[in-house]
Amino acid sequence: MPIAYDPLIRLAGVSKVFHTEEVETHALSAIDLEIRAGEFIAIGGPSGCGKTTLLSILGLLDSPSEGSYVLAGEPVMSLDQAQRARVRSRAIGFIFQAFNLIGDLDVFRNVELPLIYRGMPAAERKRAVHEALERVGLLHRIRHYPAQLSGGQQQRVAVARAVAGRPLVLLADEPTGNLDSKNGADVMGLLEELHREAATICMVTHDPRYAGRAQRNVHLFDGRLVGGDPLHREVA
């Protein structure tokens, strides 16, 4: 993974306010966060604290109401939807809790999907897909459909999909949340292996066992960042 920017991600004063009918909900308030290239960071916190909103903003799926966001040296706050999509396809890899594979597509096509959106030529795509699947140990399942795979295998395919395009950062939202402990441990092992190979990983989890395997932990509570280093800081 290329390491050319320091920090890779810089959030400054980021807030997110949702307006629903007459209710105003502050999902995030004045978040300042820097993530260095090659860092493995875990974002923890109770349900509804804003973890997923923060990940959505990091992944350019959502925009903050206030504050600035610089990704790889580029301010991405003012990008339009098409530019955001372009950045997502090139710079960000997503791993979801519910795997989010597309049921109508086989394993190959699922992994290939972000590469198509990136505009990668077919031969290059094929090579990248094979490499990614080999890395997660599922090359032999390349023509299977998601429904034919176990939960752990599906999440490994999702990891392959996330890394196939060699993104700048991997965003993982509760990647072990839908898995039993063995499969959860396998997926965590995979993320650690990717991190060892210099991948930048930002993982949302509320499981202290997996948060502890990250380099750095940050905690969210009521939309505010309440702790960073030292590791394993618990919020009451």
Add this chain to the structure above:
Amino acid sequence: MDTLTRDLRFAFRSLRRTPALALAVVASLALCIGATTSIFSVVHAVLFRPFPFADPDGILVVHEIYRGSPGSFSVGNWADVKRDDQVFQYLVPLQRASVNLAVKDAPENVRAALVGSDFFSVLGVTPAMGRVFRSEEARPGADNVVVLSDRIWRGRFGADPGIVGHEIRVDGRPRTVVGVMPRAVDFAITDEELWLPAAFTPKQLAEHDEHFLVVLGRLKRGVTRERAQAELDGIATTLRERFPEANQSRGLSFTPLLDEIVSDYRPRLFVLLGAVGFVLLIACANIAGLLLARSASRAREVAVRTAVGASRGHIVRQVLTEALMLALAGGLAGIVLANWAVAAIVSFGPADVPRLSSAAVDVPVMAFALLVTLASGLAFGLAPALRMAGRLPHEALKEGGRTGAGAGRDRLRSTMVIGEIALALVLLTGAGLLIRSGVALNEVDPGFDPHGVVAGRISLPEASYPTPERVGLAFRQVSEALERAPGIEAAALVSSAPLEGGSSNGLVPEGRPLEIASAIDSDLRIITPGYFRTMHIALLRGRAFTAQDGASAPRVMIINEALAREAFPGQDALGKRIACCEEGVDGRPAFKEVIGIAADVRARGLSQDPSAEFYLPMAQAPAAAWGWLSRSMTIAVRGTLDPAAAGNSRRAGVRTGDRSLPVFNIGTMNDRITGSLAESRFSTMLLSAFGVIALLLAAIGVYGLISHGVSQRTQEIGIRMALGARAGDVLAMVVRHGAALAGAGLLLGLAAALALTRLLTDLLFRVSPTDPPTFAAGVCVLTAVAILAAALPARRASRVDPAVALRND
């Protein structure tokens, strides 16, 4: 019974929960079942409804067959067949005529038929009042009787209950009303308003060469049609031997009366019925799609019912009950709509379609509507019922509690939408072909200029005009009076104007053997000198008739190009001689010199190629011709007058000769051309309407499927966007799905259209049933509409918030 009541109650409650869906289904069904029922009502009235007679299938029309085509009988041939045959119980002549009826001192022309005394026995009808004709009344001098139709009895005689025994004047001759027919006979076969006995003179009975009689028959009990045909073949052989000149190349045959009357209309009506059936199928597919979409949202409800003990049968029955309730509501509304539609079709439909006026939503039509309704309910209810019953309950219960990515595409619904597009393409191409055919017909040069020409017909009663001389003199007086009338640019008399039919004669060009085998069938028009000027028919060579072409002048004729080509191929016809129509002084056929070649006229209809025609000056009309023409002529007037004023003008002109002569069938030639195309235009309009409805329904089908798919795939779309898809990628993906459906439907539709449009061949004019531009236009229109229908939900899809992909906790 309890189960049924419970199912009905539950179905009602269930439908009440989704009133918009129920209303949409009932409305689209009402429209489609209404349209199907209306067209079936017309088809039933015209093609299937039995005549209101005893054993209607047993009534036959007997033909003389001339050069392979069925034609009319001569009086002599009818008399000989009747005398010799052993198989017919009845064999009666019928000669259609226009007669002048004196009502309250105002002359009116009405349609009549001169019929044999057994005519009503053939039909098997008895009069509502009085009696039918007696056999002795079929003799000249004893035939001063008349039977009235119910229509004329009510319309012109005020439903006078004492009419029987009264004397009325028909064609100036007193006749006693002996009977009134029941209403059921009105328009049952044709539109006659009264019947007169056909009383043939011995001379007429010996005439074998003038063919104008329709002959109706009924076989004796136990006689098969094969035996009857064999008998007629034997008699035809005898007639050819006994009267070789008149009957060479002639045979005898028969067809059932119903076939005779409606066979020309069968293809067009079946095409319309098929088309509206296609529309109904498309609507059913759409409704099935809606219910399938609804079934997905009811999966949990069904799963819970299954979990608490409902069997697969229970579920199917419940869902079908809902479908049938919707169908019945739509069917009932459709029957109401059909009542209005049929009334509109009868009022505004083409006047020349036989029995159309009897179309109604009666018991058989209602039964059909009910059948279609139930079939529709089953058609659109079965798929959702089986799908809902086929779902495994634990899957549905589990799905409700967890998120799943990648909702599978609905193959069944996709297949139905592909079918809809295919059917819509068939309808669109069919309508397109008929429209192109109509455009081609409108562009046809009829060979004359109909603009500004008004025509009407006069008929001289035999009682007042018994001799050819009197008839000729009277028409000459009419012609002279017309020429003096103000405001008329040109006027002429013609035995039959274009689109009025006419009589056919056998012509033998000089140099060929004087026998029937050498004769060229050609349509005769007897005209006054101003005819070509009045109709603006081009005289290509030679000269027109003048006043000098009188009775004592050399016999002359003008022929059209078609006859010139046929009679004198590769030669100049001008100055050549042709024998026809009458005997010369030596008993040999009289030759006439061709003095002019006229341009071809599409006298039999714009879609018919010009046939061989010849013109004779009225002053030289053969004596027998007035009999062929029933002493009738058409007056054609060119001027700037409106038809009513021109009619008055001609009436004034006619009345200078005889105040009792009405002018009837008055109308502009433009209107006649329009009228000749009315039936074709009407069916084209209906088929086009069905095509447009099919197009809209197919668009709704595509929209519904894609839209539902987008709703189902919101999360998948979110995932794609999270993975880098731009709005354009999502838009393209969804539109591509619509285009793929359209492509598959169009391929299937093209194959079906190529096979089915061949059925339209007989209805098309100068357009091939596989006309590439029409097919291309149909494909383009459907593609555009399908893509547009897919673009709307695609736009919605492209606005999906990608963050939904993460909201899965």
